[in-house]
Amino acid sequence: MAPSTHAHPTRTHGRATPRRDAQEAYYIPASSYDGASEKGSRRAAGRGGSKLPLVVALVVMALIAAGGAYVWLTRPVSLTLNDQEVEARPGTTLSALMADNGVSVKAGNFVSVGGTVLEEGGGRPLNATVNGTELTDEQAGAYRVAKGDEVTVTDGDDVIEQYTAETATQQPALTMDGVEGPLAYVAQWGQVGEVETRTGSVSGETAQVTTKEKKDCVIKLHYPKPDGGEKLVALTFDDGPSQYTQAYLDILKRYDAKATFFELGQNVQGLPNVAKAVVDDGHQVACHSHTHPLLTKLDAAGVQGELSQGFEAIKNATGVETTVLRPPYGEFKESTWLRSNGLLSLSVYWTQDSEDWRRPGVDAIVSKATAGVVPGSIILMHDGGGPREQDLEALPKIIEALQARGYKFVTLNELMQSDGSIPQDIKSGNARPPADTVWPTELGDA
Structure with a gap:
């Protein structure tokens, strides 16, 4: 019997399964690819794909912002280099700033203590200041440009060997x-x-x-000259106070005239109230030594004793501190200055000597006192040291004669105040040596 061409079903455990050929094995049932499944897939695909353009846009925007910020922060700024306005980016080094603007400097040399060049260019590379502040070499190397800086560079300094x-x-x-x-003061x-x-x-x-x-x-010799030629004159009286002094004060007050009284320390101690009355009336007191010796004949201890005692007596009686002296007999040499040890700042002489000490008569005193007076003159008279009746009679005539010529009577300090060339401490009448002063013991070249 011929074999049958019909296929028999394959048996499995429990149930027979229809056999499929190769084409049927790749067949997809319609129920697994319907419209709903397609839409869901499209939605899923749509959600996944839309994130990428957004991320890219954000990255691009961030890059643009960063780039803009960089361009803004590094834009050229204005500053000056050796007084010339230039532009440079912030952060530019000093060497780059110089190179960009064609500025070159020469380094200093390395030199010996005597100035011999040991190595050319071995000194400081340059000198640099920024906004008025000098930079060290390290600061110059670390400097970076900033807006508005004022930069100056010059050749470097030489460096001395150790x-x-x-x-x-x-x-x-x-x-x-x-x-x-007539004035000799410490200049x-x-x-x-x-x-x-x-x-x-x-x-x-x-x-x-x-x-x-x-x-x-330095001891300066000087003629006082009132600024502008103002007609000022200084009346001065030596050897007081005495029994005559109050009469002098009364005459001066009557004519609204001021004067300077060079007083002896021992006389001040004997008549302290009279010395005080001189100051109370607006006049100036200064020292005429303590006992009226010839100071040029004294040793250092003697000179300093006369000065310190005279100054101290005036201070005790009047409250006035002074370092102004009229030396007795007008004698005070360079060697006397050396022996003074800086106790005085000003020695005062005169331009007109009334010669009242000779008691030559009233008219002679007036003539001597007023002859040749010019702005800045200093007139010598006395209110002690002997009979002074002639002076008391001559004094009103002297004042009247000079006031008629337009002169004003002032104290010595006031006369010095009118002269702009005299140091201010000397004008005070009480100049003192600074703390680091060393008083000389030898004369220098004249």
Whole structure:
């Protein structure tokens, strides 16, 4: 019997499963690919695909913002370089700023203590200031440009080799400035100088370098000259106070005239109330020594004793502190200044000597006192030291004669105040040496 061409079903455990050919094995039932499944797939695809453009847009915007900020922050700013307006980006170094603007400087040299060049260009590379502040080399290297800076660069300084040093002091001397004048005052107080002897550690050279300038004590001789030629004159009286002094004060008050009284310390001690009355009436008191010796004949202790006792007596009686002296007999030499040890600041002479001490008669006193008077004149008279009746009679005539010529009578301090060339401390009548003053013991070159 011929074999049957019908296929028999394949049996499995429990149930027969229809056999499929290869094409049927890839058949997809319609129920598994319906419309609902397609829409869901499209929605899922849509959600996944829409995130990418958003992210890209945000990244682009961030990059644009960062770029804009960078451009803004690094835009060129204006500043000045050696007084020329330039532009540079913030953060630019000093060397780049110089190079960009064609500015070059020369480095200093490395030199010996004596100034010999040991290495060209071995000194500071440059000097730089920013907004008025000088920069160190390290600060110059770290500097970065900022808006509005004022930058100055110049050639570098030389650098001196290391050295050892020995220091010596230079003592001030006393010198005179000027030929003549009724005022002799301390125009400069003395100060010690210092000189270093340096020995170079590389070159072996030695050199002397002044590290502190010596200042000599300078005594200035001067004729007072009121600014603008103002007609001012100073009446001065020596040797008081005495029994005549109050009469002088009464005459001066009557004519609204001021004067200066150079008083002896011992007389002030004997008549303290009279000395005080001089000050109370608006006049000036100053020292005429203590006992009226010839100061040029005294040693240092004697000169200083006469000055200190005279000044102290005036202070005790009147409350006035002064360092102004009229030396007895008008004698006060350079050597006397040395012996004074700086106790006085001003020695006062005169331009008109009334010669009342001779008692030549009233008319002679008036003539001598008024002859040749010019603005700034200083008239010498006395209110003590002997009979003064002639002076008391002559004084009103002297005042009237000069007032008629347009002169005003002032104290010595007031006369000095009118002269702009006199130092202010001297004008006070009580100038004192600064704390670092060293009084000289030797005379210098005249």
